[in-house]
Amino acid sequence: MKGIVLKSTGKFYKVKLENKSVIEAQLKGKIRLLDLDVTNPVAVGDVVLLEKSDKTWMISKIEDRKNYIIRISPKKKFLNQIIASNIDQAVLVVTLSKPRTSTGFIDRFLLTAESYHINTIIVFNKQDDLSNKDQTKQNELADLYQGIGYEVLFTSAIKKQGVEELKQKMKEKTTLLSGHSGVGKSTLTNAVDSTLNLKTKEVSKKFSKGVHTTTHAEMFSLPFGGNVIDVPGIKEFGIAHLDKYEVADYFIEFQAKAANCKFSDCLHINEPKCKVKEAVDEGEIHVERYLNYLNILDSLEEQKEY
Ligand SMILES: Nc1nc2c(ncn2[C@@H]2O[C@H](COP(=O)(O)OP(=O)(O)OP(=O)(O)O)[C@@H](O)[C@H]2O)c(=O)[nH]1
Ligand SMILES: [Mg+2]
Ligand SMILES: [Zn+2]
Incomplete structure (x- = not known):
């Protein structure tokens, strides 16, 4: 039986089978890891083969990945973690403050995505909460990235601004939502599909940073077609697969x-x-x-x- 991994919590995997039923599965023995030093053998978005032994579903094989996005493991600095695989496009959620997103971070993400030929849309969220100074900075950034050729959208997940436009872009595709903790990835996911009710949490007043509310990446199918993958906030993207000449x-x-x-x-x-x-x-x-x-x-x- 074939399935697609919706969520991985380390030991257990939530998998959607071809017949649309969602089951919990475990890994069978040792599955060959990638050549990369990755900490997780199975990632959200992986297409897997499963066998049922007694009453337990076991993942016996991972199909080749079309692509994947990795980040530097939060625990082991020079190890990588696959965030998600087999994605059609990425949405990089950016905020100017609470938390601040640097161009260094944006460019690392774009580099990773480009290296897998994944198209990225940059979404500037929290439009309802922009100081004049941030508005100016945001215009500069939007000009910069649009000038290069990236698509840019402006949203307020809370006020539901720009959400229809975002939905249009997400239709019939598997979209990875990415960005720092606290930029509003889960709030945007809820805005796109109001039945989801994902947990969201205020950013820390003291540090103006997110508090890592989402702890595991998870894929949800969208009522208007397509899938969205909401992921934990990311500090740094892994680029170890790249050669400096690339x-x-x-x-x-x-x-x-x-x-x-x-x-x-x-x-x-x-x-x-x-x-x-x-x-x-x-x-x-x-x-x-x-x-x-x-x-x-x-x-x-x-x-x-x-
Ligand atoms: N003012 C305003 N606040 C927003 C908006 N979108 C999200 N927030 C708030 O920002 C905080 C963080 O939102 P989350 O959706 O939890 O952020 P996240 O990116 O999922 O964070 P992690 O799960 O930690 O990675 C919450 O208090 C949200 O209500 C927005 O458009 N405007
Ligand atoms: Mg979240
Ligand atoms: Zn040169």
Whole structure:
């Protein structure tokens, strides 16, 4: 019997079978792990084969993944955790404050998603709660990412603004909702399907950060077609699968420029006649994107030293 993993709590897996019934399953013996150092063998979105022994459903095989998104394990710094697999698109939920989302974080996410050819929509949430200063900053960010070619939406999950537009985008697709804790992923999921009633919680007044309300990723099927995966807030995305020479390929606006660099193996750091650097100097590539790119190269170097 085939099924799709809706939720994993470590030992037990919630699986939707082909006949639409939802069952609890366990892992059968040792299942081959990926080559990557990942802490979880089975992830939400995995298509699995199951066998029933006595009254227990056992997962016997994981089908090849079309794609997956990983994060750095919160417990073990150089291990990765698969957040979800087989997704059609990602929605990165961003807020300017409570909590603040940096471009460094956004760019790491976009890099990961691009490396798996997953389309990302950037959703600026909490439109009802924007200071003038944040509004200005938000306009800048929206311009920056729209300028590169990313789709941007503005929502208030609480006031149900922009939710219809988001639903249109989610129709008939499996969408991963991602972003820091407290940006409103679960509140948005509830807004998109009011029958869900997922737990949400105020961000900490003291730190202006989310309190990690959602503890396990879970997939829900949407009444208008498609699925949404609500995940725990994420601090940092794993990019260990990438080689430093690949990173620029996934900074999509670097591409056209990089093709004309003097050296074909140019890393765009300080090589002569680097067209990417020239484009940064001329303001054609945003300096913040470039600095985030350099930062990512640094962190890849750091990972190799372990
Ligand atoms: N003002 C305002 N508050 C919102 C909005 N969306 C969510 N919130 C609030 O932000 C807080 C955090 O929302 P959650 O939905 O729990 O955030 P989350 O991203 O799921 O957080 P984790 O599960 O910890 O990753 C809650 O108090 C929500 O009511 C919004 O559009 N406007
Ligand atoms: Mg949540
Ligand atoms: Zn270059």
